[in-house]
Amino acid sequence: MKSIFEYRDYHLYLQDYYDERKRQGSFSWREFCGNAGFSSPNFLKLVAMGQSKLSKVKACQVAKSMGLVDYEEQYFYQLVVLGNAENSEVQRAALLEMQRIALEHQVRVVDKEAFQYYESWKYPVIRELAPLMPGATPRDLAEECKEYVSAEEVRDVLEFLVKAGFLKKEGEKNYVQTEQTVIGSKDALPIAIRAMHKEMAIMAARAVDRYTANERFFNGATLSVDQDAYNKIVEEIKACCKKAVAIANECGNYNQVCRINFQFFPLTDKITGNGRA
Known part of the structure; x- marks a missing residue:
């Protein structure tokens, strides 16, 4: 839609x-x-x-x-x-x-021509981080990332973000975002988006041990549902994600880049009265 x-x-x-x-x-x-x-x-x-x-x-x-x-x-x-x-x-x-x-x-909808944005966590993270550090070198940006990324990779990411219109360069080492929010269109190569989800899920697993409880938040529930309940829960998760983005957009004193993962997936096959559906 x-x-x-x-x-x-x-x-x-x-x-x-x-x-x-x-x-x-x-x-x-x-x-x-x-x-x-x-x-x-x-x-x-x-x-x-x-x-x-x-x-x-x-x-x-x-x-x-x-x-x-x-x-x-x-x-x-x-x-x-x-x-x-x-x-x-x-x-x-x-x-x-x-x-x-x-x-x-402003909301940027990533179309299929800019699918590279979803190929790695580096693109959205550097897009958020660079404007927070005016004058920073690629090495400075790389050292602030929790996951390893080289200065050369950061340089390449910055070049792509500027060329694709995700960032605008002001001066030698200053960057500003062209839009506050980036979302993926349904035509933005689902395979690339799937790869991003896998990367972020792995990073979330590492975060369980990497950070203390007051530095990260994890919560979950195991539920029994039918298709109707599943669809309703999905819509609630979408609304919650939108609200989180809106809160972040209203923040006037950014000092860190964070990630939210919403995951809702099957743990069993579908069961009927006689066994599997």
Whole structure:
């Protein structure tokens, strides 16, 4: 599904969200309405079809039901204002606010041409670290990384990040990010993204012994679920991740680069009444 910043019609966004959830598994307009707090089982379907309107009061709870948090929720609210506007002044104000939110919280969607970004942990880490250390040499940056990386590798990573537009060079050794947040598109070569997940999982395992309990956080639960519960939990994890990114974006005094891993995976085969599914 496209980034919410690519939408100018909240009816279309609701329809695309529904279609995406439906594609992933069991999902209905009744469930969508229930999650958003509506008693009518088809109200949001009528809204998506343009046959009804979503009030500003209900916009925020609908946004939350879709896992939108912080600036995404704000943007969706303005989409509703724009879609319901009855005069050009209100439309203009909503569009300006949408533009402000989008610019203030710039999000870079990595497409398949920039898949190299996902080939190694070095790219996202150096992208975050370099702006924190103005004037630092590649060796300085390498020495701050917990995982081993050579100064030559850091130099190559910096060159790629600048060339691909992830960083902008200001002066001889100063770098700034071109966008606050980087996310992967569904076309951004899943194999490369899979390799990144493997690397980060290995680094997380090492972190258990490398850091004290007050320097890292690990938690987990073993659950029995069906497909419907699985899909709901996945959506909750996505919303939590978005919230974490929003909190980090609001931080005004960065001094460290960290990683969050969300992992939810099977420990057994699917079981039916007679054995395996």
